[in-house]
Amino acid sequence: MTPKKTNEEEELTFEEEIEKKAAEEKGKAKAAAEEEGRRRRSLPTLLRGFRDILPDEQGKWNLLRDTIRQVADAYSFDRIELPILEKTDLFTRTIGKQSDIIQKEMYVFEDQAGDKVALRPEGTASVARAYINHGMLNLPQPVKLWYLGPMFRHDRPQAGRYRQFYQVGFEMIGSNEAIVDAQLIVLAHRILKDIGIPITVQINSIGTPECRREYLVELTNYFRPFRKKLNEDDKRRLQKNPLRILDSKDPVVLELLTGAPQIVDWLDEVSKAHFMKVLEFLDEAEVPYALNPYLVRGLDYYTHTVFELWEDGDGGELAQNALGGGGRYDGLLELLGGRPTPACGFAMGLERIVRSMAERNIDPPARPASKVFFAQLGDAARRVGLRLFEEFRKAKIPVAEATGKNSLKAQLEVANKLGVSYTLILGQKEVLDGTIIIRDMDSGAQEIVDIKKVTSILQRKLEQSEGVNPLSHTPVADQKQGTGITIE
Numbered sequence: 001m002t003p004k005k006t007n008e009e010e011e012l013t014f015e016e017e018i019e020k021k022a023a024e025e026k027g028k029a030k031a032a033a034e035e036e037g038r039r040r041r042s043l044p045t046l047l048r049g050f051r052d053i054l055p056d057e058q059g060k061w062n063l064l065r066d067t068i069r070q071v072a073d074a075y076s077f078d079r080i081e082l083p084i085l086e087k088t089d090l091f092t093r094t095i096g097k098q099s100d101i102i103q104k105e106m107y108v109f110e111d112q113a114g115d116k117v118a119l120r121p122e123g124t125a126s127v128a129r130a131y132i133n134h135g136m137l138n139l140p141q142p143v144k145l146w147y148l149g150p151m152f153r154h155d156r157p158q159a160g161r162y163r164q165f166y167q168v169g170f171e172m173i174g175s176n177e178a179i180v181d182a183q184l185i186v187l188a189h190r191i192l193k194d195i196g197i198p199i200t201v202q203i204n205s206i207g208t209p210e211c212r213r214e215y216l217v218e219l220t221n222y223f224r225p226f227r228k229k230l231n232e233d234d235k236r237r238l239q240k241n242p243l244r245i246l247d248s249k250d251p252v253v254l255e256l257l258t259g260a261p262q263i264v265d266w267l268d269e270v271s272k273a274h275f276m277k278v279l280e281f282l283d284e285a286e287v288p289y290a291l292n293p294y295l296v297r298g299l300d301y302y303t304h305t306v307f308e309l310w311e312d313g314d315g316g317e318l319a320q321n322a323l324g325g326g327g328r329y330d331g332l333l334e335l336l337g338g339r340p341t342p343a344c345g346f347a348m349g350l351e352r353i354v355r356s357m358a359e360r361n362i363d364p365p366a367r368p369a370s371k372v373f374f375a376q377l378g379d380a381a382r383r384v385g386l387r388l389f390e391e392f393r394k395a396k397i398p399v400a401e402a403t404g405k406n407s408l409k410a411q412l413e414v415a416n417k418l419g420v421s422y423t424l425i426l427g428q429k430e431v432l433d434g435t436i437i438i439r440d441m442d443s444g445a446q447e448i449v450d451i452k453k454v455t456s457i458l459q460r461k462l463e464q465s466e467g468v469n470p471l472s473h474t475p476v477a478d479q480k481q482g483t484g485i486t487i488e
């Protein structure tokens with residue numbers, strides 16, 4: 001006979017049991033968490049600075065691309081597609097060896113053949129190459145080209161700055177007239193205005209390489225006594241590329257800049273006259289601009305006019321987040337071995353524009369919702385459905401469907417959720433008879449019609465329900481007919 005357990009013993013056993021259970025549960029939870037951690041770590045992830053543009057953003061992107069295309073057409077620019085991969089030296093020769101892009105941001109590698117190649121960091125050098133390669137100097141000048149596509153810069157990612165980003169660019173090659181500079185700025189302003197983003201153009205002239213040379217001596221002389229106060233980056237700039245010191249964000253430099261010589265005072269007469277003309281044209285076109293003596297831009301190929309598009313009311317990050325920028329690059333084609341050919345252009349960052357659209361709640365008009373839903377029962381109906389959809393597309397009747405679902409009930413639930421006016425129902429019997437059922441979703445009335453006539457009948461019904469001719473409208477209830485199909 002087993003000795004009877006005391007109450008105390010029983011309680012202890014019970015507590016121990018609970019503790020054991022709790023410990024087991026904890027162990028299981030820990031193992032599950034570890035497993036989940038392992039699973040998550042093994043999931044594919046994006047590279048830093050790269051992003052997916054998901055379907056719910058596409059409306060804004062489409063609106064932006066459509067607006068760009070319309071303005072490009074209106075101004076008679078021709079589209080050019082350029083390769084994403086180019087020989088590295090195309091960029092090192094043009095953008096400037098001391099620029100941030102060439103120094104640290106370009107994605108460069110050797111391909112299988114040992115060629116040094118780069119993911120394009122910008123489009124202007126490629127357009128200039130294409131102009132030379134395809135003998136475009138034989139075309140009526142200026143040649144007006146635009147492009148849109150991804151660019152790559154291994155920059156420090158932050159809001160509005162990515163390692164892969166989309167640019168649209170406009171280039172006019174073959175004219176040194178000031179009207180060209182102005183027209184490009186007007187065009188940039190037009191695109192952003194049509195989208196609904198107010199901007200001010202920041203503008204400056206950096207003249208010719210000759211007048212800049214004298215200015216750079218002055219600028220370096222001015223900063224030399226303050227050299228010790230500068231950070232390492234600015235010291236390097238002062239030594240290697242003094243113009244870029246004007247672009248510094250360091251408060252010490254910003255303070256010093258107020259007393260620094262300004263490039264406009266070193267412009268020769270031709271450069272001055274060109275700049276004045278550009279400004280006059282902008283006044284004429286009523287494009288808001290601000291003279292910015294510190295605007296120099298980060299690429300070395302510029303001459304004369306340089307400009308950036310700054311969003312109004314963008315208090316903080318301004319220059320870092322310019323929506324676009326550009327200028328004249330009269331020496332670039334010659335630098336690449338072409339004939340001396342003046343040119344001007346600009347590019348805008350699409351992510352930055354889309355971000356501003358989101359902040360301003362700028363959206364494309366909603367896509368008209370489908371008024372018709374197609375429900376099918378069985379594979380024969382699916383096959384006929386494929387053909388029917390082509391007819392609906394030609395008749396411009398948007399038709400929704402839920403092909404993945406099999407039961408009629410589930411399909412009608414989707415139709416109800418979508419709020420369509422009519423559902424077409426095609427079962428095996430209808431396929432054999434060459435008919436289809438039209439169900440009025442408000443009244444529930446169903447009619448069987450000849451499948452060959454369904455498109456025209458639908459067209460008529462939709463016109464009537466849109467109130468085109470309300471008098472000819474036959475109440476749906478009067479059309480009610482029995483159909484063999486029951487919904488379950």
Ligand code: HAM
Pocket residue numbers: 121122123124153155160161162163164165167169170171298299321322323324325326327329344345346347348349350351352
């Ligand atoms: P950019 O100023 O280097 O100029 O770039 C133009 C625009 O591209 C910028 O204003 C910005 O909106 C966008 N962008 C640049 N880098 C990034 C980034 N990391 N992430 C997001 N957006 C960015 C050029 O590229 C010249 N090729 C423009 C030009 C054309 N000059 C004459 N013709």
